[in-house]
Amino acid sequence: TADDSVPGQDLCLNANENILLFFNVLLFALLMALVAFVPPPTGVTRARPTCRNLTCYNLRDELHTSMNLAANPCDDFYEYVCGLWPKSHPEFDDQFHLLEVRHPLACTTLRLRSHGFSVEHRAEKRRIDVSIKKLRRSH
Incomplete structure (x- = not known):
């Protein structure tokens, strides 16, 4: 019967695409967690432009x-x-x-x-x- 046949090439490609998508999402989530939870180097102060008027003065x-x-x-x-x-x-x-x-x-x-x-x-x-x-x- 047609139902007992070996899976076609389309089904294998679809499974490979899903696996690739899963690993891409996992990699993205790991990178976001790394950025969110790794503290910046200590003692580093970013230079910022000097405030030119009182709307930004602090x-x-x-x-x-x-x-x-x-x-x-x-x-x-x-x-x-x-x-x-x-x-x-x-x-x-x-x-x-x-x-x-x-x-x-x-x-x-x-x-x-x-x-x-x-x-x-x-x-x-x-x-x-x-x-x-x-x-x-x-x-």
Whole structure:
């Protein structure tokens, strides 16, 4: 009878395709698990562009990117706190002057927001950008 015959070539190819698909999905899942669960190398801090206006300003991130976590704070506290500042902010020589200027600008922005003003207001944004440009020219 036709039902007792040997499986055809189409059936064997279909089985091979399913096995190949299964192994591809398994490999993809293993790679995703590896990426998700393997921690990044320690002591590596990514350089990021400097914030040019207060819409992206975050003092916590600014300070964190300047820290050299590989340094021992008991041996050299300055290196620990500020060691990576030149890498993440190469265009600014005087790091504390920059923070002294940016911190009051951030405080002003927070006060404006608390009174219902938007940082995105053009005149305020222009004033902030001009202040930052003046700061850059002074260096």
